[in-house]
Amino acid sequence: MIEFRNIHKSFEEKVVLDGVSGVLERGKCNLLIGASGTGKSVLLKCIVGLIPTDQGEVLFDNRDFTLADRDLKTDIRREIGMLFQSGALFDSKTVEQNVMFPLDILTKMSKEEKLERANIVLKRVGLENTNKKMPSEISGGMKKRVGIARAIVNEDVKYLFCDEPNSGLDPQTSILIDDLIKEITDELQITTTVVTHDMNSVLGIGDKIMFLFKGKKVWEGNKDEIMDSGVKEFDDFVFANKVMNKMRHG
Known part of the structure; x- marks a missing residue:
């Protein structure tokens, strides 16, 4: 389990994350979703330590990563696997x-x-x-x-982070990658976090979903609760994605 508390991050005058908190659960595909520029990739990078937070805490199984000494940070990083958006192969x-x-x-x-x-x-x-x-x-x-x-x-x-794993892929290949991520999460019982704006991924593997809007978490639930969110910003995001997918794929 990963817990992040009251995460703030700004770049110069632009506030990207404004007090975001949440729990990423072990054995589940935890999805961070939202439109481009909502802070989801920045949040992922803050959680794994690629970007320093301005304020807030990140705990990996109750170990404070934010205040950890060098040895503890090394231990935690050894337990982290990353799939980058571009693949980032040498x-x-x-x-x-x-x-x-x-x-x-x-x-x-x-x-x-x-x-x-x-x-x-x-x-x-x-x-x-x-x-x-x-x-x-x-x-x-x-x-x-x-x-x-x-x-x-x-x-x-113990922790798998995937930043836009379906970026640049056709729909059929995207489903195969989603299924593979879900299977590995279940088999290894790891804490998987996926950053995406793809509603097919959300509906396919969204065990737990956090929706970010303008740097804040405004909705949280699972794929079965999407249609009853009661949050306008989230409903607008879901509807826009469904329309775009229909236009792209007929």
Whole structure:
């Protein structure tokens, strides 16, 4: 479980997060949703420590990450897996080398142990026998799956963060990535957080949903409660997304 309390973040005069609090639950796909510019990606980066908060606390299983010393922060970071929006693969490294990268910097495993672990997670995401391929030789969907394999390659991972995992993907591939994220969350019983504005993802894997609007959390619930939110800003977001999806896909 991850808890964040009263998170504030501004860039110069622009307030991006204005006192946001919430709990991300273990064994669930926790979705941070909202239109572009509402602060959801900034919130994710504040939670994992990529961006410092101006105010507030972040706790990983009751361990205060905000005030943690260097050793505790290192321990917590070892338990975090990240899937970045672009995939963020190293173009000069093979699929195998990309997946093993966290093990290179976070563990003292032997080369054989790293390779064994890489093969396990590549098989889990359906990419066995792609070890020696370069990122330029695989599709966008495959790159996202390599990113997921890399995010979970360290067996210590307890928290998975996915920033717009369906960005740039066609609808069918997006569903496959959503399903894979959900399956891994259930299998590993980890705390998964997904930043998205895709209503298909929300309706497909939204165990817990937090809707941000102008830097504030204005609605919270699950995918079964969406139609009865009673929050105008959220209803407008849902309706706009449904209309856009219908226009794009007929």
